[in-house]
Amino acid sequence: MTTDSVEQWDLTSHVSPQLDRHMMFPLLEYLDSLIIAGTVSYSSKDIAAARLSLLRPTHMVDYAIDIYKELHGEDSAVPPEMEEQKTKVYERLEELRGACEPFDKLCRNETERAKLNAGGKWNVESLSNSTDQGITPEMVEAYRELARYNFDCGDYQASRDMLENYISLFAKAPAPSAKNDDDDMMGDNRRQHNQNNDKDFGNPSIYYLTTINTNLLQVLWGRLACEILVEDWEAASVALDAVKNAMESLVASEQITSLVALQQRTWLLHWSLFVYWNNSAKGGLEHLVELFHSERFKQAITTNAPHLLRYLTAAVLLCKRRVTKKAAAGSNFEARRLMKNLINVMQDCEYTDPIVEFVNCLCVKFDFESAQTKLAECEKVLATDFFLCHQTALFMEEARVFVFENYCRIHNKIDLQALGEKLAMDQDQAERWIVDLIRNADLDAKIDSEEGCVVMGGSPQSIYEQVMDRTRDLNVRSATLATNLNNVLNEARKEKAKRERDAREED
Numbered sequence: 001m002t003t004d005s006v007e008q009w010d011l012t013s014h015v016s017p018q019l020d021r022h023m024m025f026p027l028l029e030y031l032d033s034l035i036i037a038g039t040v041s042y043s044s045k046d047i048a049a050a051r052l053s054l055l056r057p058t059h060m061v062d063y064a065i066d067i068y069k070e071l072h073g074e075d076s077a078v079p080p081e082m083e084e085q086k087t088k089v090y091e092r093l094e095e096l097r098g099a100c101e102p103f104d105k106l107c108r109n110e111t112e113r114a115k116l117n118a119g120g121k122w123n124v125e126s127l128s129n130s131t132d133q134g135i136t137p138e139m140v141e142a143y144r145e146l147a148r149y150n151f152d153c154g155d156y157q158a159s160r161d162m163l164e165n166y167i168s169l170f171a172k173a174p175a176p177s178a179k180n181d182d183d184d185m186m187g188d189n190r191r192q193h194n195q196n197n198d199k200d201f202g203n204p205s206i207y208y209l210t211t212i213n214t215n216l217l218q219v220l221w222g223r224l225a226c227e228i229l230v231e232d233w234e235a236a237s238v239a240l241d242a243v244k245n246a247m248e249s250l251v252a253s254e255q256i257t258s259l260v261a262l263q264q265r266t267w268l269l270h271w272s273l274f275v276y277w278n279n280s281a282k283g284g285l286e287h288l289v290e291l292f293h294s295e296r297f298k299q300a301i302t303t304n305a306p307h308l309l310r311y312l313t314a315a316v317l318l319c320k321r322r323v324t325k326k327a328a329a330g331s332n333f334e335a336r337r338l339m340k341n342l343i344n345v346m347q348d349c350e351y352t353d354p355i356v357e358f359v360n361c362l363c364v365k366f367d368f369e370s371a372q373t374k375l376a377e378c379e380k381v382l383a384t385d386f387f388l389c390h391q392t393a394l395f396m397e398e399a400r401v402f403v404f405e406n407y408c409r410i411h412n413k414i415d416l417q418a419l420g421e422k423l424a425m426d427q428d429q430a431e432r433w434i435v436d437l438i439r440n441a442d443l444d445a446k447i448d449s450e451e452g453c454v455v456m457g458g459s460p461q462s463i464y465e466q467v468m469d470r471t472r473d474l475n476v477r478s479a480t481l482a483t484n485l486n487n488v489l490n491e492a493r494k495e496k497a498k499r500e501r502d503a504r505e506e507d
Contacts, residue, residue, distance in 0.1 A: 007040055009353050009381045014307045018270035020225050021054045022151070028054075030386045039384055045071060059152040061086040089153065096149055099142035103127075103135050107143075107165045123169050140169065144219065152221065160226035163219055170216060172201055173208040205245045212246045214255060220246050224271060232277040237287070238277050243268060244291075265300040269308055277311075277387045285319040288312070293341050298348075306351035313356050314388055316342045317398050337362060354378045358399065362406045372421075375399055401437060408445070414454040416447075427452065 012031065016024055028051050034040045035047065048071050051070055055064040065086075097104070106112060106127075116122040127135040147162035171301045202208035209216065220243045227236035247264055250256045256264075271289060277282035291297055292312045301308050316338050343363055346356060354377035361371035378399065382392040407414065420430030431447060434454060446455050 006380055006384050010040070010384065011307050011310065012386075013274075014305075015270055018267050018305065020271075021058065022154070022156075022225065023271070023274065025051065027386050030389075034384055037330060041444055047203055058154075059085075059089045059149065060154045061089055063154065093146075093149060093153070096146040100139045100146055102133070103139045103143050103147075106133060106135065107162075127169075140166070148222065151226065156226045156229040160223060160230060163223045163226060167207050167209070167216075167219060167223065170202075170210065171208040172210050173204075174201055187480070203245070203249075206249075209246075212249050214250065217243070217250060217256075219247050228271065228274045231278070233275060233284075234282075236275045237279060237284070237348070240268070240272055248296075251335045261296075261299055262303065265297050266304040269297060269300060269305060273311060273387045276315075277391070280318070280391065285315040286323070288315045289319060289338065298345060301345065304350045306349040309346060309349045309351050310353055310355050310385075311387060312345065313359055314340060314382075314391070314395060317359070317402060318395060319389060321398065321401065354381050359402075362402065366406070366410065368403070368407060372401060375403070390456055400433070404434070404437065408454075412455070416452045419454065 016027070019027075026046055029460070031040065031042060031047055032044065035042055037042050048067055052064060052067045052071065058064075061082060065082055068078065068082065069076060084094065101117065113122065116126075121127065124137055124140055127133050127140075128137055143162065144166050147159045147166060150156075150162065151159040202210040203212075206212060206220070224236065224239040224243050227233075227239045247256070247261060247268070251258065251261045253375075257393060269292065272288060276288035276291075278284070289312065292301060292308070292315075297468055301312070320335045320338055323338060341358065352360075354374045358371055358374040358378055361367045375396070379392060379396055382388045382395055388395070404419070407419065416430055417427045419434070420427045424431060431449075433443075435447065447453075448455055464491055
């Protein structure tokens with residue numbers, strides 16, 4: 001694969017419009033590393049110019065000045081407008097800090113804040129009515145604006161902490177001592193106690209918020225961005241779910257239109273790439289597949305972002321065997337379901353690349369020669385993709401297993417030399433690899449060293465799988481039969497009424 005073809009499959013230009021501009025800096029830094037390694041032929045100056053363009057609307061003036069000097073030389077004079085912008089940024093920062101200083105001090109006072117929380121007074125209304133605190137709604141809003149300003153200045157940690165404080169004003173979580181209190185209650189009294197308390201809590205999937213509106217949704221988006229940029233992937237996963245649930249809640253209450261929701265789902269899919277691919281060892285890929293396969297988000301992929309099919313395809317291949325191992329009795333029903341759903345999405349998306357074509361060649365065309373060619377291309381595409389680069393070796397291993405599984409489905413006896421060619425290995429390497437695979441994956445197969453082949457055993461479907469396969473479309477078939485029967489009855493009634501009219505006319 002040439003450098004030009006590698007750049008052909010670079011998705012940076014497709015992904016970037018759906019990201020916050022701050023999220024683009026890690027992607028551009030990765031492109032810089034590829035340029036240094038000679039993997040891509042982009043110009044370093046073009047990347048620096050793109051970075052400077054992204055920085056212009058932000059308040060990261062010192063970073064912008066560094067990039068400017070990188071472009072124009074260290075001795076070049078900094079434009080007056082950049083120095084003026086720097087002065088204004090610091091002035092505005094001090095102005096916002098002064099406007100919300102009493103509330104900021106209260107947030108930092110853990111003892112006083114705990115007392116207010118315990119008394120149910122940690123909310124805007126109670127704080128505004130309290131003469132002791134001197135907090136006004138304007139101070140709280142200035143605090144939120146300062147959190148946004150810190151984010152634009154590149155201080156993501158401070159912004160994250162401030163947004164956490166702001167969100168807590170509109171939330172009602174269980175008291176920390178609630179669990180200990182429950183331990184002293186027994187039977188029905190405990191259950192009644194929990195049911196009564198549950199009514200007083202906010203939504204646990206949205207930081208226990210008691211209400212949600214479009215303004216709070218924007219705050220949740222901000223917190224998700226902060227969690228991503230400070231690379232706290234566990235917290236980012238929670239923030240991602242909070243945005244998703246809040247968005248769907250607003251759609252259900254008709255506070256945002258379906259078109260706005262479609263665009264926001266498209267953003268969420270792209271932002272989730274940071275969260276799930278960096279948390280892949282802890283179930284991130286399974287969560288990605290679940291999100292991408294859900295009906296509303298699948299619509300966003302096919303409508304607005306077909307290029308995301310690359311990441312769905314890679315995630316399915318990487319987590320397919322893990323799903324099988326977790327299934328009861330080693331059933332591969334779930335793995336087959338994942339592949340079937342993936343192929344359905346592939347048929348709805350007008351997008352292709354070596355990763356997608358590799359699966360298409362194996363599962364749709366059963367063209368192993370083309371799949372072998374595409375697999376060689378996949379390795380370079382993976383290595384140059386910001387999100388997939390750390391999964392290259394694991395993907396290639398899983399892809400070889402996938403080739404082996406599909407090859408075994410249509411062959412009872414497999415020549416080791418021919419199989420080695422399919423896996424880009426010599427015969428000895430292929431034999432060792434297959435021995436390890438049979439041992440670790442519990443495959444029903446054995447190696448005949450004398451004939452130099454792999455002999456496959458039978459792999460009948462379990463009763464569970466047979467029942468699931470035969471009853472999967474039962475609801476659809478029943479509905480179709482009911483509709484057809486209803487149509488027949490209606491036609492019979494019409495025919496009977498017609499005969500009665502004809503009889504009356506004859507009389």
